[in-house]
Amino acid sequence: MAGKTLYDKLWEMHEVKRRDDGSSLIYIDRHILHEVTSPQAFAGLRLAKRKPWRIDSNIATPDHNVPTTKSERAGGIDAIIDKVSRIQVQTLDDNCDEYGILQFKMNDVRQGIVHVIGPEQGATLPGMTVVCGDSHTSTHGAFGALAHGIGTSEVEHVLATQCLVAKKMKNMQVRVEGQVPAGVTAKDIVLAVIGKIGTAGGNGHAVEFAGSAIRELSMEGRMTVCNMSIEAGARVGMVAVDQKTIDYVEGRPYSPKGADWHAAIESWKNLVSDADAHFDTIVEMRAEDIIPQVSWGTSPEMVLPVSANVPDPAQEADPVKRDSITRALKYMGLQANQAITDIKVDRVFIGSCTNSRIEDLRAAAEVARGRKVASNVIQAMVVPGSGLVKLQAEKEGLDKIFIDAGFEWREPGCSMCLAMNPDKLGSGEHCASTSNRNFEGRQGAGGRTHLVSPAMAAAAAVKGHFVDVRELLNEGA
């Protein structure tokens, strides 16, 4: 009999019951809540006169709607100018207070983006099932956890039953072997993977990222990769547990202590795919071939190496693809065959659950150090993923580097990743963004998003157009 994949193991550990119709009840260890997708779930719970099943499995923080300027944050919830946002943030507070759910409130130093604070606090642990009403919950899979996004009805379902109804998915392995060139990051790896397999490539699969290039990544880098598995169509992305995972988790506020810790790491060592495990699909890539990536279109699969030219629809034989290239070029205001390095940027956004951790800020600061944001760039902002990331960055003096270079240094939140708060692109503006979605209007109506790594975003900020960051790194050396 073939061995088991990491996903098989996680599934088996949590399967409460298999039902006659082929679906299963899966036990949920950690449920993370934010202000946008939880209010209706709490209201539903109340309406049905139900109580949360296990309060201590839940952790909450407001992130999507919170303002990121010091001045608007300073006045607390009452000072949030957008009334609808204010009500959502207030409602999360009220619900958490009523049920006794641990919440890092808006101005708590531990507040931040849901997918940043879980791991940071040790609230995300290897072997857990982690869910949240947000599709980028796949981020937590970097810890050898089974993590995915859910809808509002499911948020209520988890609150009420501590379980989800699910069907087992297929197993996919994405193997990246070798060593990435200097200046190439986790973001470039995952963008290259999406460029290769497409936005529907992972549909119906739980993806395990493996291979020496993935093992080589820090935990932050692995989170970046798992974060974007949803952009390849896979709700679940995972990396097996190794010593790096354990070292990262050790000593965090909510990670196990004492005897529990020793028992935990013993059991976590099993959270790897067996050597003879069967994967339904295997995708292989060479790390050496990956160079810094820039998305040019309106879907994350429309991504190319920075050295490339945007596609020419006339060269595309498939009429459906030709049509989508034409439409994307039009929306993005680009000419066929235009060099990516000729695309000027109007705004720069460094942040989001993909790239707002300390390592990301360090990489961007290294490029920004001693340089200035180009004059054609209207705004360049850095939005740390959490209050603790912000504090750490300030300790290292990164804030000063950014501010000296002409970047804005903001308070933590989702910010311009989805533009539900005042941080938005104007119509027609190009943005070098470290976020994860370049859909039409995602960062503001008519806005044009180019997905890049933090170092590439900083490089675009100082040059005023896209550029291979390695040129700057060499010049600085």
Next chain:
Amino acid sequence: MKAFTQHQGLVAPLDRANVDTDQIIPKQFLKSIKRTGFGPNLFDEWRYLDEGQPDQDSSQRPINTEFVLNYPRYQGASVLLAQENFGCGSSREHAPWALEEYGFRAIIAPSFADIFYNNSFKNGLLPIVLTAAEVNELFAQAEATEGYQLTIDLAAQTVTRPDGVQYSFEVDAFRKHCLLNGLDDIGLTLQDAEQIREFEVGYKNANPWLFGAL
């Protein structure tokens, strides 16, 4: 969730294909914190002449009298007759919430978009697939006859016209069971509460660190 067994109700015909969830409930209303309150904004862009805002009193807004749901004869309709691929687009559960709150209990169409179809069952709204020919007959009759009503029997899986003609429809046994008994997914899962609790005890013994106080 409301159970659905039998239902007799007034039919409103919405003769458009590919009605997407953005049309059913436009995005500005998604900032709401409630699962309720979407009824007045169902088909907002079609029903009203002005642009709807989330916290507005819709009873004071200018009505588009040319939109079919605003015709006096369709007031109080509870069965929506629709065309192919109803409910396509975004996965927002606000769409069935809005339809249900407006007063619809069933939607009859030649086809539905997947996610909308699933979401409807979760919210006590019965989507019924009939053939295009049958749906067209119903459109003709509903438009020709004021006060046109249909009788829907979920147990028997039939739709009966006033003239006695009956159509049968397919529905997945599991979903039918849930809807007939008013079991939402949560209600159904809670039937296994004992088993979940037992699992939890064993699981906690094996992984005590997962139950640390937050």
